[in-house]
Amino acid sequence: NAGVTQTPKFQVLKTGQSMTLQCAQDMNHEYMSWYRQDPGMGLRLIHYSVGAGITDQGEVPNGYNVSRSTTEDFPLRLLSAAPSQTSVYFCASSRGRADHPQHFGDGTRLSIL
Amino acid sequence: AQSVTQLGSHVSVSEGALVLLRCNYSSSVPPYLFWYVQYPNQGLQLLLKYTSAATLVKGINGFEAEFKKSETSFHLTKPSAHMSDAAEYFCAVSDNYQPDSSYKLIFGSGTRLLVRP
Numbered sequence: 001n002a003g004v005t006q007t008p009k010f011q012v013l014k015t016g017q018s019m020t021l022q023c024a025q026d027m028n029h030e031y032m033s034w035y036r037q038d039p040g041m042g043l044r045l046i047h048y049s050v051g052a053g054i055t056d057q058g059e060v061p062n063g064y065n066v067s068r069s070t071t072e073d074f075p076l077r078l079l080s081a082a083p084s085q086t087s088v089y090f091c092a093s094s095r096g097r098a099d100h101p102q103h104f105g106d107g108t109r110l111s112i113l
Numbered sequence: 114a115q116s117v118t119q120l121g122s123h124v125s126v127s128e129g130a131l132v133l134l135r136c137n138y139s140s141s142v143p144p145y146l147f148w149y150v151q152y153p154n155q156g157l158q159l160l161l162k163y164t165s166a167a168t169l170v171k172g173i174n175g176f177e178a179e180f181k182k183s184e185t186s187f188h189l190t191k192p193s194a195h196m197s198d199a200a201e202y203f204c205a206v207s208d209n210y211q212p213d214s215s216y217k218l219i220f221g222s223g224t225r226l227l228v229r230p
Binding site: 004033035040041042043044045048058090092097098099101102103104105106107 | 117122145147149154155156157158159162164203205207216217218220221222223
C-alpha cells in the first residue's frame with residue numbers, strides 16, 4: 001500500500017529552469033493538495049484539487065501551476081524557478097471530507113541556485 | 114480568516130517527563146483539529162484528530178489532546194516522554210465546518226520537541 005508517492009526526493013535547479021514535481025496516490029482520494037514547508041512557517045498551501053479537472057489556488061500560488069487529469073496524479077510545475085522557491089514540497093490527499101485527515105507524501109527537497 | 118498559534122518553536126524535556134505542546138485556534142465555531150508529527154526527512158503523520166465526538170482525544174504513541182472551547186485550545190500531551198518522540202509537531206485546523214465538504218488545512222508554525230536523556 002504505497003499511499004502518496006512523490007518524485008523526485010531531491011532536486012537542484014538553476015534560476016530560470018522549469019521542472020515538474022510528481023505526486024501520485026493509490027487511495028482513490030478526491031482531494032489532493034500541494035504545500036511548501038519553510039523553517040518557522042509551518043506548511044503553506046500552494047494549490048489544491050477537489051477532483052479530476054478541478055483545481056484552485058491556495059495561499060502561495062504564484063510561480064506554480066497544477067493540473068489534475070486523473071484522480072491519481074497531481075503534478076506541480078515550477079514555470080521559471082527562483083531562489084525564493086527553495087523549499088520542501090509536500091503533496092497530500094484525502095477523501096475530501098473536513099473530518100477526514102490528509103495523508104502526506106515524504107516530500108521533495110528543492111534547491112534553486 | 115482561520116489561524117493557528119503554536120506557542121514555543123522549541124520545547125525541551127527530559128526522558129520520562131511530561132510533554133505539553135500548546136495549540137490555540139482563532140475560530141469562534143469549533144473546527145476540526147489535527148495534530149501531525151514529522152520525523153526528520155519524512156512527511157507528516159497523523160497523531161490524532163478532533164471531530165467533535167469527544168473533547169479528550171487519544172492518538173498514537175501515547176499522545177492525547179484535549180479540546181477546550183472556552184480557551185480555543187487543543188494542547189497535545191504525553192505523560193512520559195521517550196527519546197523516539199523527538200520530532201516536529203504541527204497543529205492544524207480545517208477551514209470548513211461541514212463534515213461532508215472538502216476543506217483546506219491551516220497549519221501552525223510547528224514545535225520541535227527535544228528529549229534529553
